[in-house]
Amino acid sequence: MKKILVFLFAILSFSAQAAESAEGADFNPGDMIMHHIGDDYTWHFADGLVLPLPVILYGENGLDVFMSSNFYDENHQLQPYKGYVMEHGHIYYANSEGEHKEGPLDLSITKNVASMLLSVLLLFLVFLSIAGAYKKNRGKAPRGLQSFFEPIIIFIRDEIAKTNIGPKYERYMPYLLTIFFFIWFNNLLGLMPGGANLTGNITVTLVLAVMTLLITVFSGNKSYWGHIFNTPGVPWWLKWGIPIMPLVEVIGIFTKPFSLMVRLFANITAGHIIILSLFSLIFIFQSVAIGPVSVAFATFMNFLELFVALLQAYIFTLLSAMYFGGAVEEHDHHDDMGHGDAPYAVDAHH
Amino acid sequence: MNPLVTPNVGLLIWQVITFLIVLLLLTKFAWKPIMAALRERENNIDEALRMAEKAKLEMQALKSDNERLLAEARAERERILKEASEAATHIVETAKSKASEEGARMVEQARVSIENEKKAALTEVKNMAATLSIDIAQKLIKRELQDEQAQRALVQAYLQETHLS
Numbered sequence: 001m002k003k004i005l006v007f008l009f010a011i012l013s014f015s016a017q018a019a020e021s022a023e024g025a026d027f028n029p030g031d032m033i034m035h036h037i038g039d040d041y042t043w044h045f046a047d048g049l050v051l052p053l054p055v056i057l058y059g060e061n062g063l064d065v066f067m068s069s070n071f072y073d074e075n076h077q078l079q080p081y082k083g084y085v086m087e088h089g090h091i092y093y094a095n096s097e098g099e100h101k102e103g104p105l106d107l108s109i110t111k112n113v114a115s116m117l118l119s120v121l122l123l124f125l126v127f128l129s130i131a132g133a134y135k136k137n138r139g140k141a142p143r144g145l146q147s148f149f150e151p152i153i154i155f156i157r158d159e160i161a162k163t164n165i166g167p168k169y170e171r172y173m174p175y176l177l178t179i180f181f182f183i184w185f186n187n188l189l190g191l192m193p194g195g196a197n198l199t200g201n202i203t204v205t206l207v208l209a210v211m212t213l214l215i216t217v218f219s220g221n222k223s224y225w226g227h228i229f230n231t232p233g234v235p236w237w238l239k240w241g242i243p244i245m246p247l248v249e250v251i252g253i254f255t256k257p258f259s260l261m262v263r264l265f266a267n268i269t270a271g272h273i274i275i276l277s278l279f280s281l282i283f284i285f286q287s288v289a290i291g292p293v294s295v296a297f298a299t300f301m302n303f304l305e306l307f308v309a310l311l312q313a314y315i316f317t318l319l320s321a322m323y324f325g326g327a328v329e330e331h332d333h334h335d336d337m338g339h340g341d342a343p344y345a346v347d348a349h350h
Numbered sequence: 351m352n353p354l355v356t357p358n359v360g361l362l363i364w365q366v367i368t369f370l371i372v373l374l375l376l377t378k379f380a381w382k383p384i385m386a387a388l389r390e391r392e393n394n395i396d397e398a399l400r401m402a403e404k405a406k407l408e409m410q411a412l413k414s415d416n417e418r419l420l421a422e423a424r425a426e427r428e429r430i431l432k433e434a435s436e437a438a439t440h441i442v443e444t445a446k447s448k449a450s451e452e453g454a455r456m457v458e459q460a461r462v463s464i465e466n467e468k469k470a471a472l473t474e475v476k477n478m479a480a481t482l483s484i485d486i487a488q489k490l491i492k493r494e495l496q497d498e499q500a501q502r503a504l505v506q507a508y509l510q511e512t513h514l515s
Contacts, residue, residue, distance in 0.1 A: 038353060039361065089353070106360040113364045120372050127380035134387035139394055153384060173385060174377035182372065203357040207365040269354065 029280035037197040037272045038089060040111040041068035045194040053114055057084065057091065059104025068108070112204070115196035119185045127181070156180055156317060164321040168328050172321065175215060179208060180317040187268060187309030191302065199312070200268035202261065209261035212320040217253065220327040228253065256323055260316055267312050271305040 043051040052069035061083060070081040078086055080094045084104070091108075092101040109117075126145065133146040142150045156176055161169035186199045198204055226232075228249040230239060238245045278298040282291050495501045 034354070039358065106358075107363060108360060109364075110361065112361055113368075116365065116368055120368055123372060123376065127376055127384075131380045131383045134384055138387065139391055150388070154388065157385070157388075170385075174381040175373065177381050178369075178373045178376055182369070201358075201361065202355050203361040204365050206357050207362060207369060211369070265355075 027280075027283045029277065029284060032280060033273055033276045036276055037200060037269055039196075039201065040089065041071070041086070041091075041108060043111050043114060043194070043196075053111065054109045055091065056107040056109065057104040058107060060093070061104070064104075111196045112198050112201055115189055115198050116186065116204075119182070119189050119198070122185055122189075123181060152180075153177065160314075160318050160321045164318070164325040165328060166325060169321075171219075172215070172324050175211070176317050176321055179211070179320060180313050183208070183264065183316055184310060184313035187313060188306070190268060190272065191305055191309060197269060197272050200265055200272055202265050205261040205265040208264070208316065209257035212260060212323060213254070213257040215320075216256075216323045216327045219324060221330070223330060224327045256319070260319055264312050264316055267308055271301065271308055275301050275305065 041053055041055060043053060045051065052067045055064075055066055055068050055070075057064040064082060064084075066082065068086075071078055071084075071086045073079045083094050084091050085094045086092075087101070090103060091106055092103040126149070130146050130149055133142070133144065137143065137146075141147075157169070157173060161173055161176055165172055183199055186204075189195050190197050190199060229246050231245045231249060234245050275298050278294045278301065281294045282288075495504070
């Protein structure tokens with residue numbers, strides 16, 4: 001893996017030089033990749049196959065709803081519309097000038113929102129049909145889609161929830177199942193050709209991480225807060241004299257979901273960037289010969305990403321379960337330093 | 351800030367609303383029924399397994415019961431047979447001893463009666479012999495003592511024999 005990365009890095013740096021030296025080359029891989037992993041007001045499946053998405057704006061002019069295609073003229077050039085302009089993938093008021101342009105509240109159905117709605121539709125289709133199947137073959141062996149998802153649901157219940165949360169696991173099952181399948185489905189949708197990079201979007205992972213944070217904080221019991229503000233096994237002056245321990249522990253509350261947010265975002269975005277970079281090589285070298293190499297590497301990466309899609313969904317769910325477990329755990333021994341997860345806590349104790 | 355790591359308010363609002371709706375609806379219409387169905391099925395399986403185990407134990411108990419009954423019956427049969435043969439032997443023995451006793455008694459009785467008969471016969475023979483002897487003697491004496499001389503000789507002989515003193 002390291003060798004491949006070194007090789008890739010070498011190629012990329014070489015290609016960057018090549019791109020620089022080729023004056024007037026209109027292909028910029030960086031822009032292309034950023035455009036692909038970013039959000040957009042249209043869904044660009046292929047050249048000529050562009051689905052304009054609705055723009056919903058709320059601001060000085062009240063509520064405005066129109067199709068994003070209105071921002072483009074016949075020559076695919078940007079143009080202002082209804083007093084709004086689109087610049088660098090954002091919508092601003094046409095009359096605002098200067099460094100910090102002002103824009104209305106943008107509630108547009110962007111590519112990411114559309115992709116999320118699609119995934120939600122899929123989630124409903126799949127799991128409502130499975131729930132129906134459970135009703136239909138009540139007490140019987142699972143069949144079809146049901147038998148594919150049942151082991152996964154049981155795995156989440158037995159290996160993630162029961163082992164990490166303990167006897168109170170039942171309460172958290174709906175959330176754990178929802179984030180697992182939400183992340184997994186969206187990871188897979190993102191790997192589809194033309195798919196949006198939804199789970200590689202910091203906003204989406206931020207929301208998921210904040211949900212986990214809120215559930216953790218609101219289900220924290222006496223022993224959880226006791227561990228944070230009155231950490232057992234720590235000299236008193238570190239708690240009351242110089243409150244380093246409570247400070248570290250409080251920071252720990254936020255670093256855990258922060259790591260969740262960054263981990264998912266970085267893993268998925270990195271996968272997209274690598275695959276897009278591999279394809280960019282063809283255009284950078286402007287050679288058909290490099291095509292098979294790129295395709296071979298990209299295929300390999302795609303398989304790896306299929307695995308990463310599942311793995312990241314699993315890790316997000318597992319770590320969330322661990323944080324919940326730490327919040328509801330009952331401590332019998334006050335000098336017991338073991339939390340559910342806790343590289344932070346262990347570091348803090350030493 | 352890099353747009354890649356800048357949260358977008360619009361997407362955030364959509365994401366929060368969508369995710370909460372998904373969580374709510376899936377919880378109500380998918381996760382709860384699925385979890386309940388899974389639990390129910392697992393309980394059923396557990397129950398079935400426990401019942402099977404119980405049935406197995408019951409079968410074993412029944413089998414051992416049957417075996418015990420069979421063994422008991424066998425022992426009973428043995429005992430009855432033994433008793434019967436013992437009784438038979440006893441009866442035969444008793445019959446034998448009774449027969450031999452009876453035989454002995456009859457032999458004894460026969461012996462006694464034979465003895466008696468013999469005695470009676472001997473007495474009769476003796477009496478007969480006495481009578482005959484007397485008759486013979488009478489007849490002899492009658493013939494001897496027909497003349498006077500002989501009578502006197504005899505008397506003389508008796509008298510000599512008697513030794514009057």
